[in-house]
């Protein structure tokens with residue numbers, strides 16, 4: 001069954017909804033984890049006043065019984081405390097579109113000069129619902145390798161702020177270091193696991209605020225514990241990298257996405273780009289099956305599939321388009337020049353975007369794993385996962401059919417009694 005999600009809701013409407021379909025039955029739902037991710041998304045230096053009003057908590061409306069999924073769609077609701085969309089005084093029409101926002105294109109699309117309806121849905125408030133969906137899918141990632149008789153390594157995602165404006169952190173993230181870095185990230189006001197870079201990033205955000213402008217940056221996400229072979233090379237729509245790119249580009253204010261070395265690989269020779277393949281017998285039990293790469297320029301994906309190395313995705317976020325200083329624009333009613341509208345907003349939402357990207361990337365990973373390891377219940381999926389890993393570790397299989405029956409003895413068909 002396909003793992004999918006749908007969100008609904010406006011920034012100043014009554015609330016947001018996320019509906020996740022295709023989760024197996026029997027999966028433990030860690031609501032504390034989901035809510036911790038929602039709280040993290042609300043934080044970070046540079047956020048505006050809205051986050052002092054909201055307390056994002058996911059309320060599960062369906063699909064869960066006694067803390068476990070039952071196979072039906074899981075609907076989650078996040079209430080908007082600042083709900084006032086129908087109050088014309090507090091939420092007036094907007095006639096001067098903000099350059100960089102959905103205002104102009106959306107108002108023309110819906111044949112109105114009021115940008116309000118479009119901007120309410122275009123608002124990045126909606127990312128709260130995507131974080132809830134992604135964090136729910138991460139419960140599956142953490143349990144998929146957990147077959148009772150052969151427990152494996154849980155699949156974990158780790159996102160952080162790489163840069164704000166030109167203030168870049170050189171921090172190196174590895175399979176060994178990421179858990180420690182996660183604590184450093186959580187102690188950082190910009191969600192960057194590098195104290196010195198955090199101070200520089202904080203300063204550039206502060207400066208942007210003083211100058212009544214906004215600032216963007218780059219966020220990075222790593223996914224650990226992935227086996228090779230998830231995703232597909234057979235159809236461009238099923239490639240893991242194309243799905244992740246679509247999911248990441250679908251996040252508000254994201255203008256670019258890259259994997260591993262990314263755009264830099266275009267300026268290098270082949271031998272300087274491709275990651276040499278080695279084999280380490282002592283690591284056969286790892287999710288990578290013992291295949292080792294001295295570099296990870298591919299970012300963990302080759303041919304649209306995981307290759308056993310950690311997935312590394314980066315996304316570039318533009319500065320938020322609501323500027324206190326305004327930008328040249330026109331009044332859509334009169335067509336006369338007028339500065340763009342200002343509404344309370346964030347100066348920088350790069351830290352929040354690192355949480356969003358971490359969760360939307362994780363959802364796509366869960367989606368391809370769900371496709372490879374089918375079944376209606378978690379135990380079936382865990383069993384398939386363990387079986388696949390067992391086969392892969394035994395490669396080369398002499399005759400896959402015989403090997404398969406070896407692992408799974410066929411049920412004998414007794415001749416029917418007359």
Ligand code: EPS
Pocket residue numbers: 011048049050051054082122123124125126128322343344345346
């Ligand atoms: C946003 C404008 C601001 C942000 C909002 C995204 O909202 P408001 O106008 O109510 O202050 O705070 O983001 C969120 C509310 C959120 O939870 O992330 C926009 O126009 O995109």
